Amino acid sequence: MKEIILRSLLVSALSLFLFACSDSDPVFHDAERPLRLSDWNLYALSTDELVPSEASLVFKPANQLFTDYAHKMRSLWMPDGAQAQLVDGEIDYPIGTVISKTFYYPRNAQGQFEKSVDSGLERVDLTQNQLIETRLLVRKESGWDAFPYVWNDEQSEAFLRIAGTSKAVELVSDAGDLDFVYFVPNENQCSGCHTTSHPDGDMQPLGAIASELNSKFSTTADNLEFQTERLLSRGWLDVIPNRMETKSWLDESNSMEERAQAYLNIHCGHCHNPNGAADTSGLILNGAHSININMGVCKPPVAAGGGAGNLLYSIVPGEPDQSILLYRMQSVEPDEMMPELGRSLIHTEGIELISRWIAEMPGTC
Amino acid sequence: MVRATFFCVHNGDSFSQYSCSAEFTLQEKQSYTEGRLSTLIFRQREVHSIGGCSMNTKIKTVNLIALVSACLLMVSCGQDEPAMPELSFEEDLQQQLIQAQAGDVINIPAGTHEITRSLSLNVSGVTIRGAGMDSSILSFKNQIQGAEGLLVSANDFVIEDLAIEDTVGDAIKINDSNNVTVRRVRTEWTGGALTSNGAYGIYPVQCNNVLIDGAVAIGASDAGIYVGQSSQIIVRNSRAEYNVAGIEIENSTYADVHDNIATNNTGGILVFDLPNLPVQGGRNTRVFDNQIFENNTPNFAPEGNIVGTVPAGTGLMVLANDNIEVFGNDFIDNDSVNILIVSYLITEIPLNDPNYDPFPESIFIHNNQFRGGGEVPDSEPLAALQAATGQPIPDVVWDGLLTEDNQAADILCLTQNGDASFVNLDAGNGFAAPSFDAGQHECALPRLSVISLSSNNQ
Numbered sequence: 076m077k078e079i080i081l082r083s084l085l086v087s088a089l090s091l092f093l094f095a096c097s098d099s100d101p102v103f104h105d106a107e108r109p110l111r112l113s114d115w116n117l118y119a120l121s122t123d124e125l126v127p128s129e130a131s132l133v134f135k136p137a138n139q140l141f142t143d144y145a146h147k148m149r150s151l152w153m154p155d156g157a158q159a160q161l162v163d164g165e166i167d168y169p170i171g172t173v174i175s176k177t178f179y180y181p182r183n184a185q186g187q188f189e190k191s192v193d194s195g196l197e198r199v200d201l202t203q204n205q206l207i208e209t210r211l212l213v214r215k216e217s218g219w220d221a222f223p224y225v226w227n228d229e230q231s232e233a234f235l236r237i238a239g240t241s242k243a244v245e246l247v248s249d250a251g252d253l254d255f256v257y258f259v260p261n262e263n264q265c266s267g268c269h270t271t272s273h274p275d276g277d278m279q280p281l282g283a284i285a286s287e288l289n290s291k292f293s294t295t296a297d298n299l300e301f302q303t304e305r306l307l308s309r310g311w312l313d314v315i316p317n318r319m320e321t322k323s324w325l326d327e328s329n330s331m332e333e334r335a336q337a338y339l340n341i342h343c344g345h346c347h348n349p350n351g352a353a354d355t356s357g358l359i360l361n362g363a364h365s366i367n368i369n370m371g372v373c374k375p376p377v378a379a380g381g382g383a384g385n386l387l388y389s390i391v392p393g394e395p396d397q398s399i400l401l402y403r404m405q406s407v408e409p410d411e412m413m414p415e416l417g418r419s420l421i422h423t424e425g426i427e428l429i430s431r432w433i434a435e436m437p438g439t440c
Numbered sequence: 441m442v443r444a445t446f447f448c449v450h451n452g453d454s455f456s457q458y459s460c461s462a463e464f465t466l467q468e469k470q471s472y473t474e475g476r477l478s479t480l481i482f483r484q485r486e487v488h489s490i491g492g493c494s495m496n497t498k499i500k501t502v503n504l505i506a507l508v509s510a511c512l513l514m515v516s517c518g519q520d521e522p523a524m525p526e527l528s529f530e531e532d533l534q535q536q537l538i539q540a541q542a543g544d545v546i547n548i549p550a551g552t553h554e555i556t557r558s559l560s561l562n563v564s565g566v567t568i569r570g571a572g573m574d575s576s577i578l579s580f581k582n583q584i585q586g587a588e589g590l591l592v593s594a595n596d597f598v599i600e601d602l603a604i605e606d607t608v609g610d611a612i613k614i615n616d617s618n619n620v621t622v623r624r625v626r627t628e629w630t631g632g633a634l635t636s637n638g639a640y641g642i643y644p645v646q647c648n649n650v651l652i653d654g655a656v657a658i659g660a661s662d663a664g665i666y667v668g669q670s671s672q673i674i675v676r677n678s679r680a681e682y683n684v685a686g687i688e689i690e691n692s693t694y695a696d697v698h699d700n701i702a703t704n705n706t707g708g709i710l711v712f713d714l715p716n717l718p719v720q721g722g723r724n725t726r727v728f729d730n731q732i733f734e735n736n737t738p739n740f741a742p743e744g745n746i747v748g749t750v751p752a753g754t755g756l757m758v759l760a761n762d763n764i765e766v767f768g769n770d771f772i773d774n775d776s777v778n779i780l781i782v783s784y785l786i787t788e789i790p791l792n793d794p795n796y797d798p799f800p801e802s803i804f805i806h807n808n809q810f811r812g813g814g815e816v817p818d819s820e821p822l823a824a825l826q827a828a829t830g831q832p833i834p835d836v837v838w839d840g841l842l843t844e845d846n847q848a849a850d851i852l853c854l855t856q857n858g859d860a861s862f863v864n865l866d867a868g869n870g871f872a873a874p875s876f877d878a879g880q881h882e883c884a885l886p887r888l889s890v891i892s893l894s895s896n897n898q
Contacts, residue, residue, distance in 0.1 A: 110524070225525070232522035238534035240525075241557070241585070258585050262538050263560040274562075274593045274616040352593075352615060355645050355669060357716045368792050374716060375789055376744055380609065380639025380662055383744035399744070409558075410609030410638055415587045440790070 100130045101152045103171040105215050112209055112224040112233035117150065117175050120231070125177070125199040125206065128152065132309065133197045134302050136287030137321040138341040141422040143257055144246060145178040145207060146193040151283055153311050161314045166285050166306075172214040174283050178207045183247060190248035195292065206230050207242065208259045212269070212280055219278040221265035237262045246420075255419040264416050268345045273352040281345055285316040290323065324428060335432035336362045338425055342414055358389055371400055373440035379403075382411040392438040395430040404429060530555045537561045537568075548602050550575040558586020564595040570602025573626040573656060580607040588613040589627075589638075592620075600624050606631075607638045611660075614644040619894055622652045629659030633682045635740045637661040641683065645669050646719060649894045653677055661740060662747050663688035664705070667695065669719035674891055675700060684741040685710045685750065689761075691717050695725040696891040706739045707747070707754035708732040708774065713761045714746060715784065715793035723762040726888050732756060733772035739818070749787050751776040751819040760784045762801040765888045766808060773812040776822060777833045779805065781852055783841040786867055799842055799851070804885040806855045810835040821871045825863065834861035834876065841868050848880040855884055 101117045109115060119126045127133055131150040139147065153159070154171035161167070180188040181204050188205065199206065206226040213220050224233035225240050239261035246253040260267075269278040281287075288302040301320070306312035322329045324338035339347075344361030346353035351361075356377050359369045368374045371389030376382070376399055384402035391397040403413035404426050412418070527535065530553070536546050542565030550571040555578050561568070568590075570576025580589050589607035590599075592614040603626040604611040611627035614620050627641035641657035644650045645668040655678040657664025664683035667673050673695035679702075680686030686702035688710040689695045702708035709732060713722035732755045741748040750757060753775030758764055759782050771778035784791065784798035791798060814833030817823050822833050838852055854862060862878035865871055 227522050227525075229522065234522075234525055236525070236531075237538050238527065238531040239557070240531065256584055258557070261534050261557075261560070263534075263562050263591075266562060267560070354718050355615065357718060368716060373790065373792065375746070377714065377717060377746075378639060378645075378662070378668065380745065381636065381742045383742055385743035387744050408608065409583060409585055410587050410607075416585075419585075 099128075100155075101128050101173055103154055103173060103213070105170075108222070108235065108237075110235045112211075112235075115173065115175075115211065117152065117173065117209075117211075121201075123201050125201060125230075127175075127198065131175075132302075132305060132311075134283065134288065134305075135195045135290075135292040136282035136284075136341075137290035137323045138287060138325075138337050139193075139282070140341055141418055141425060142178060143244070143255060143418050143420045144190045144248075144253075145180060145257070146191075146196070146204070148177045148179070148196055148199055149282060150175045151306075151311075158310060159306065159312045161285070161312065161316055164285055164316055164318070166283070166288070166303075166312065166316075168214045168280070168283075170214055170216055174212040174280055175209055176282070177209040179204045180207065180244070180246065187247045188244060190246050190253065201230050206233070207257065209233050210260075210265070212278070219269065219280070221262050221269065221278060223259050223262065223265065225259050239264065250423075253420055257419065258416075260416060267352065267416060268414075270352070271345050271348060272350040273346075273354070276350065281341075286318070286321045287341075289316060289318055289321045291320075324425075331428075331432050331435055335429055338428055342425065346414075371398075372436075372438070380410060381408070382406070382413075384411070388440050390433055390436070391440050392436040393434060395433040398433050401426065401429055401433065529553055530557065530559070534559055537563070537566075540566045542566070542596070545569055548576040548578065552577040552579050554579050554582060555589070556580075556582055556584050558583075558588050558591055560591040560593075561597070562593050564597070566594060566596075567598040567600070568602070569598075569600050572601050573603045573624050576602040577605055578602065579605045581605070583608045588643075591615070593617055595619055597621070598623065602626075603628065605629070609638045610640040610643045611638060612642050613640070614647055614650075616646045617644070618648045620644050620647050620650045622650075622655055624654040626656040627658070627660070627664070628656070629661075631659070633659055633661075633684075633737050633740050635661055635742055637740075639663075639745075640666045641680075642666070643668070644673075648672050650674070651676075651893055655679075656681075657686070658682050660684065661742060662745060663710070666690065667692055669717060672891060672893055674698075674893060679703075680705060680708075682737060684737075684739060684747045686735065688712065688747070689722070689725050690714065691720050691722045693722060693724050694891055696728075697725065698728045698730060701731045703731070703733050703735060704737050705735045706737050706741070706752045707750040707757050708735040709755070710747070710750065710757045710759070711761045711764055712746070712757075712759040713784075713797075714759075715791060715796035715798070720796060721762075722760070723764075724888055725761065725763075726765045726767075726891070727756060727769065728766070729768040731770050731772075732774065732778075733770065734774065736773075736775045736816075746787070746789075751780075751817065751822065753777065753813070753816060753818050754780055755813065756780070757782070758800050758803055759787075760798050760800055762797075763888065764800070764803045765885070766803070766805040769808045771808060771810045771813060771835065775813060775816040776818045777837045778810055778813045778835045780837050782839040783867075785841055786839045799846070801846065801851055802885055803852045805836060805853070805857060806884070808857050808860070810858060810860045821865055821867070824871065825865070825874055834863040836860060836862045836878075838862075838864050839867040840864040840875075849883045852881050853883040853885050854878055854881045 127150040131152040152173045157169035159166050159168045183189045209224045211222040225236045226233040239259045242257045244257045291299045303315045322333045322337050324334045339360040340362045348361035374389045386399045389399045395401045406412040540563045545567045548570040587609040589604045589611045595618045598621040600623040629637035639662035641660045641664040643666045647670045650673045652675045657680045660683040663685035664680035665687045668690045671693045675697045676699050678700045681704045684706045686705035686708045690712045736753045738752045755771045755774035755778040757780045817833050864875045866873045
C-alpha cells in the first residue's frame with residue numbers, strides 16, 4: 076500500500092516538475108494571492124539571469140516615474156486569445172492581464188549599488204544587478220489588484236509583502252554616495268497612486284496606458300514602432316489609439332513647457348487631478364490646465380503645513396526659489412516631500428527641469 | 441487560524457528518502473512553532489495557506505498527494521526552499537488593515553508601539569480600537585515615511601481609545617469618507633508647541649457625518665482638530681491644547697462644536713471659509729457651551745499658512761463663514777480678543793476666485809459669558825487700538841468690511857452677552873474711525889437646527 080501511494084506521488088511530482096520548471100507561459104491567478112512570485116511563472120530565473128517569459132511583452136512608458144534611481148523592467152502579458160479594447164481612447168485590458176515591474180540596481184565591480192542611466196533592459200543579469208522588488212498589477216474579474224513582491228538577498232525568490240517593507244541602500248554616484256531607505260509600498264500605497272479617481276475609482280495602470288505606450292521603445296533600435304502597434308500586431312489590442320506620439324520629459328527636443336507638463340503629469344497627476352486624492356488642495360498638475368492658478372501659479376497653500384517651506388505660493392513665475400512646488404520636490408522630509416510616495420532621494424534631473432521651467436515663466440504674483 | 445508552511449529536505453539518493461516538514465503558525469502571533477511531518481501521517485485539521493509548497497487555496501482536508509508532490513517539486517527543481525520573511529509589529533498591523541473586512545475590529549494592545557511608516561486603511565466598516573488613549577500608543581517618533589500617521593479612506597470608520605504621537609505630518613487624516621467616528625483618541629506632539637510638529641491632529645477632509653467625541657489634541661502646528669470641506673459634523677467633549685488652532689471648521693457646512701475645552705492654543709476655535717478649494721461656501725456652524733480660555737500661545741505655524749495670520753490670544757475667530765451661531769460659551773482671558781469676526785480681505789492675500797464670497801454673514805452671538813481678555817493684543821490694528829484707547833480690546837471685534845448690499849446687522853447680531861464690549865475696526869478705511877457702538881448689531885437671527893448624524897456614527 077505504501078509503495079502504491081509513493082508511486083502515485085512520484086507521478087504527480089513529475090508532472091508538476093514539468094509544469095513549473097520549463098519555460099511555460101505565465102499563469103493568471105484570480106481568486107488566490109500567491110505568496111511567491113514564482114507562482115505566476117512570469118520569468119525564467121536562473122542563478123545568473125532573470126528573463127521575462129517569451130509570451131510577455133517588455134515595454135517602457137514614454138515617461139517614467141522616478142524611484143530613487145532604481146532601474147525597471149516592465150512586462151505585459153495577456154492570456155491566450157484575450158484582447159484589450161480601446162474604449163474612449165484608453166486601453167481596457169481583458170481579465171487575466173498581468174503587468175509586472177521589476178526594480179533593480181546595477182552593481183559595480185566592488186558589488187556596490189551604482190547610480191546609472193536606465194537603458195531599459197529586456198532581461199536582468201543577476202551577476203551585474205541586484206533585484207529589489209517586483210510589483211504586479213493583475214486584471215481580475217473584480218478589477219485591478221496590486222501585488223508587491225520583495226526579492227530575497229539571494230535573488231532566488233520574491234515574496235508577497237502586502238504591508239510593504241523597507242531596505243537600507245547605499246548608492247554610489249559621481250556626486251558622492253547616496254545613503255537612503257528604499258521603500259517597497261504596501262498595497263494601500265499601491266492604490267494610493269493607482270486609484271486616480273479618489274475615492275470611488277478603481278485602480279488603473281499608470282504606465283501601460285494609451286498615452287504612455289504611444290511611444291517608441293526597443294533595446295535593439297531597429298524596430299522603432301509605437302508600442303501600441305506592437306500590441307496590435309500581437310493581437311492584444313483591437314485598434315490603435317489615434318493620437319500623436321507622447322512627449323517625454325527626457326526628450327530635449329520638446330519645449331520646456333511640454334517637458335515640464337509631462338514630468339508633472341507622471342509624477343503628480345495621479346493624485347493632483349480634478350478627481351484625485353489631492354484635489355483637496357485645489358492644485359491640479361495632470362496637464363488639464365494651462366498655466367494658471369489651478370496649476371499653482373500664485374496659488375497660496377491650503378493645508379501644506381511645513382510643506383509650504385515658509386513660502387507664499389506654489390509657483391512664483393521667474394522665481395523657482397520662491398515656489399512651494401520646487402521646495403517640496405527638493406525636500407526629503409516625509410511630511411513635506413512631493414511626491415509623498417515613491418522616493419527617498421531628491422530627483423536632481425527633475426528639479427533642474429522644473430526649476431528652469433519656472434525661471435522662464437513670464438509674469439509675477 | 442492556523443497557517444502551515446511545508447518544505448522538504450532531500451535526505452539521500454532514493455526517492456523515498458525525502459522528508460517533508462511542516463511549520464505551523466497562529467495568525468495572531470508571528471512566531472512559528474515547528475513540527476515534523478512524516479511522509480504519510482498528517483494530523484493537521486484545517487489549513488488556510490500552504491506557502492512553502494506553492495498552494496494558496498483554502499482547503500478543508502489536506503490533499504496529501506498534491507501536498508507532498510508540491511514539496512517534492514521544489515526538491516526536483518534543485519532549489520532549497522527560500523525562507524518566508526517575518527513581519528514586524530507595524531508590518532503585521534498594516535497587513536491587518538489591508539486584509540480587514542467590513543465588521544472587523546482591529547485591536548491595538550496596550551503599550552507603546554513604534555511605527556516608522558504611515559499606516560493606512562481603505563476598507564469600509566472597520567473599527568480600530570485600543571485599550572485607552574493613555575495606554576495604547578502608536579509612537580511615530582522615528583517615522584521615516586509617509587505624510588500622516590494614519591491615513592483613512594473608508595466609510596463607516598471608527599477609531600477609539602488610543603493615542604497617536606509625534607507623527608512627522610498629520611496624525612490622523614481621513615479623506616473622502618462617510619460616517620466617521622473618532623472617539624476618545626489622543627493625538628499629540630510630545631515636545632510641546634513646535635513649528636516642526638505636524639500640521640493636523642485629527643483631520644477629516646471631504647467627509648460626511650463626522651463625530652469627534654472625547655478626543656484630545658495637543659501640539660499641532662496648524663489645527664488640533666480640523667474638519668475641512670465636510671458636512672454634518674459634531675465635535676464635542678474634546679480638549680484641544682497647545683495647537684495653533686485648537687478646533688477648526690473650514691469650508692464645511694452643518695457643524696455643531698460643543699462642550700469642548702480649548703485652551704493654550706494660539707486661537708481656540710476657528711470657523712473659516714477659504715478660496716480656491718473644491719468645496720467652499722462654509723456655513724451653518726453652531727459653537728456652543730465650550731470653555732474657551734487663555735488661548736495665548738504664540739503663533740508657531742509655519743509661515744505661508746493661513747492660520748499663521750491668527751493673532752496669539754484669540755478665543756474664537758470666524759473668517760468669511762456664514763450662518764454661525766455662538767452661544768453658551770465661556771470666553772476667558774484670551775489676550776488678543778475673545779471673538780474676532782473678519783473677512784478674508786483682512787488677510788491681504790490676493791484673491792483670485794470669482795466663486796468665493798470673502799465676507800462673513802449672519803453671525804449670531806448670544807448668551808455667552810466673557811471675562812478678561814484683550815489685554816495683550818498680538819495684531820497691529822488691535823495694538824494700535826489699545827494704544828489709542830488705553831483699554832483692553834473689546835470682547836467682540838468685527839473688521840467692519842462688508843459689501844454695499846449689506847447692513848451691519850446682516851453681518852453680525854449680538855444679544856444677551858452680559859456686559860460684553862464690541863468694536864467695529866473700520867478696516868475698510870484703514871482703521872481710521874473704530875466704532876464701539878453695538879447699537880446696529882442689537883438683533884437676533886433664527887436659531888440654527890441641531891445636527892443629527894446618520895445612525896452609523898454610534
